[in-house]
């Protein structure tokens with residue numbers, strides 16, 4: 001079969017032949033209808049992700065939507081193996097998949113599940129939020145950040161503040177207020193939750209600004225570390241933690257168990273199928289994978305590979 005094949009971590013995947021492995025007892029073979037090119041997939045394909053085993057060749061893709069032999073439309077997540085979702089067919093563990101409502105748009109689901117899951121799981125599994133909570137999204141202009149604004153509202157937020165480095169893009173994310181990182185103290189001083197996609201210097205600047213401006217320092221603030229687009233480390237001033245009731249937690253594979261993540265798939269997939277969230281998608285045939293790969297870095301649209 002044809003697939004997007006990575007033969008070297010220095011070059012983009014090529015549309016080439018790849019053998020389908022023999023499925024195990026809990027496995028299903030699916031015809032892949034849509035596979036999202038998420039940041040996590042880029043790091044899988046260039047060998048920089050912390051789960052990389054350096055084994056080549058590999059087919060990238062950590063999730064997708066496919067049709068099984070019985071005709072069911074399934075959203076699936078894949079373990080880190082050498083056969084991902086960017087192929088005509090892939091092998092999935094039925095237990096790591098859900099049957100989608102018929103009529104669900106495979107491209108929309110493949111585009112939105114991964115970025116939307118980041119805030120959905122953070123808010124439902126890593127912090128306790130009450131109806132009417134307020135949130136600050138750091139890095140709100142990417143796919144995950146834009147969806148985080150919508151997920152916060154869907155889960156009951158009364159106020160969402162979006163922070164980013166590009167004022168023009170920030171104005172389009174649908175937040176109640178927008179801010180640069182160093183000025184969040186002026187518009188978001190009293191938020192309950194921060195969803196942080198950036199880490200690095202923007203996180204430090206925002207934490208200092210926010211904690212310094214907090215009107216009630218005894219009010220709990222949950223800072224959820226979700227992505228590290230701006231840097232793998234952040235200098236956190238000790239006083240920021242002593243002078244406020246700030247609690248920093250992470251949300252992702254590991255801090256949220258596989259079982260917990262799987263338990264959230266149906267609810268989120270249903271919301272996406274119902275059209276609750278909007279995401280800017282760019283469908284591209286699998287055969288164009290090599291050309292499209294370079295466009296994925298920093299793309300405002302989520303690229304989704306579809307059958308060639």
Ligand SMILES: NC(=O)c1ccc[n+]([C@@H]2O[C@H](COP(=O)([O-])OP(=O)(O)OC[C@H]3O[C@@H](n4cnc5c(N)ncnc54)[C@H](OP(=O)(O)O)[C@@H]3O)[C@@H](O)[C@H]2O)c1
Pocket residue numbers: 038039040114115117118139140141142143144145164165166169197198202226227228229230251252253298299
């Ligand atoms: N933990 C989880 O469960 C989970 C799940 C999904 C995604 N993630 C992670 O979340 C992060 C964001 O994902 P995404 O899908 O939204 O990516 P994306 O669509 O590529 O968006 C990247 C975002 O980061 C911003 N950015 C990039 N470099 C920056 C810098 N140096 N300083 C400030 N802002 C910067 C971009 O701002 P501009 O718009 O101005 O370029 C944009 O808002 C990634 O690290 C991803 O791996 C985590």
